[in-house]
Amino acid sequence: MSDDTKPTRADGDDTKPAARIAALRPAYRADLAHGVERFFEPRRTTCPWCGSDRLTTRLRTTDLLQHKPGRFVLDRCEGCGHTFQNPRLNEAGLEFYYRDFYDGLGEKKLGDTFGGRTKMYRGRAESMLPHDPAPKRWLDVGTGHGHFCAAARDVLPDTVFDGLDFTDGVELAEREGRVERGHRGSFPELAPELAAGYDVVSMFHYLEHSTDPDRELRSARQVVRPGGHLLIEVPDPQSRYARVLGRWWLPWLQPQHLHFVPVGNLRHRLAELGFTVVAEQHAEPHDPVDLLAAVWLALDHTAPRDDAPWLPEPPGALRRTVRAALLVAGIPALVVGTLLDRFAVRPLAHRLGLSNAYRIVARRD
Template structure:
């Protein structure tokens, strides 16, 4: 399926990358930007995405990295909902449920969604396959989407469902790769986080604000870094220009098996480690200037005019 116009605002599309390769299959896709809202669209979007999520896609986080990531994300929630712990939380795209388990340990009543919920259910978690399975009266104080919105086929439909399930005083927290950041601009189609065709859409801050506004949300706060995503975004993307096989360093760190032999993997790890260290200053600067590799936003339901009048009375 090839998008003819922006699926969020209906604007015209113009090609940014004529050819970006899937690092797993080698297939070529294009990325086109909306001339109005700036949302990037992968083209074509395969009718069957299942074969692009094979065993090489799913890797393992090291324990220390996973704990740091979860702790940071719980910190985002604490900043978005200060003084309101122990309420109801929905995580869309919860993977194996590690984040939900940590949130439950902090006192939250948690549920999740995942296309394949078996791993999370084995941990005793309530996880559904589709957000449409939630009843109208099932509402939540916090809904999180950690690097899942870019995978969704129908962004307005998903965000409208989020609006349906979020309490009026609730908050939605969304993390996506930043298509307007320095990494995306510098590395282009070889950027680690382009990841076509699994990433069907590519968000700048303007595109994300526009999509959220269409579902009745206002962005209240933003952050511009998730350190492990950003560091590897710098180092692995540079390596993609130097090595014939993409993402070797990244796949080695996450326990995935690629086609590169042992010698190539050692070379990728040594050079990748050096590039990661050299990336620290530019990572800091890009974060401070709001041009990092990751974009995290907190959004709240936009007060309606009738609500404002009621408050004034």
């Protein structure tokens, strides 16, 4: 998952990766000069979902994808089952840990990854067909570069798809024609001007990134017209893989994922907001990558670090050689993980309680 390729950037920057990394290193060095403690809010003593003080530690881990410095804790509420990052990243921390993941150094890598998931995007759009086979307007919240909207047009050719995101990816999506209109900013802040404007609002793997999921749900109620639908897909914290794989379970995605909502909690809150859940899916949204990702994360964690601007110095030739050798040695394990994911686990994932995500379709009454 290292960013060794030559990025293609909208601004025409074709600088080689090593030079780009070197140029970014002084800014990262300044950010880290006073430690990472300043990136966190005070630790909570109560659950942000139900207010209970019955908290236990579920997971301690590090940044296993970018390998930026810092340690992260997920606590679980024994009252309602909600799992959340505690202490949580503050605004400065979110900026620091998101930087160069979806944009900058990570833009091309993530764009290629998301752009190649057309079958998954079509499946998400098709989940709406039994409930509204021809929605007129659809808003995809957390749309990124708009790849879902582009693929969903094949399923719903008469639907107008708009996107919303707080990054400049949504502006790229509009320029590339993947969305009709790109709204850039915070969903709760933009919700009043979008009120009752959409037949469908979708949130695909968005709520877990939000600092206040309940506020996002209330915003969705504003934006979905009466009789319209809210479509939500999130990681399932009740997946057995979450326990079996521990820190190597990809959907934990620390430190970006702040909240993990059990399906029962989400159903109950949607009912309080005036929604009726018309579909709950577990097998369909399962992404068969758990074992492959776990092997990769363990290999990448064990190997010497690849070059990154948050490292004090670029790795030398010996470290690069050792890294390459370890990753090559791990190829058979990666192949086995892939085969097990796709052919052994996937057909039985829901039955075995291994589905890594769930999807809910709810109608606003």
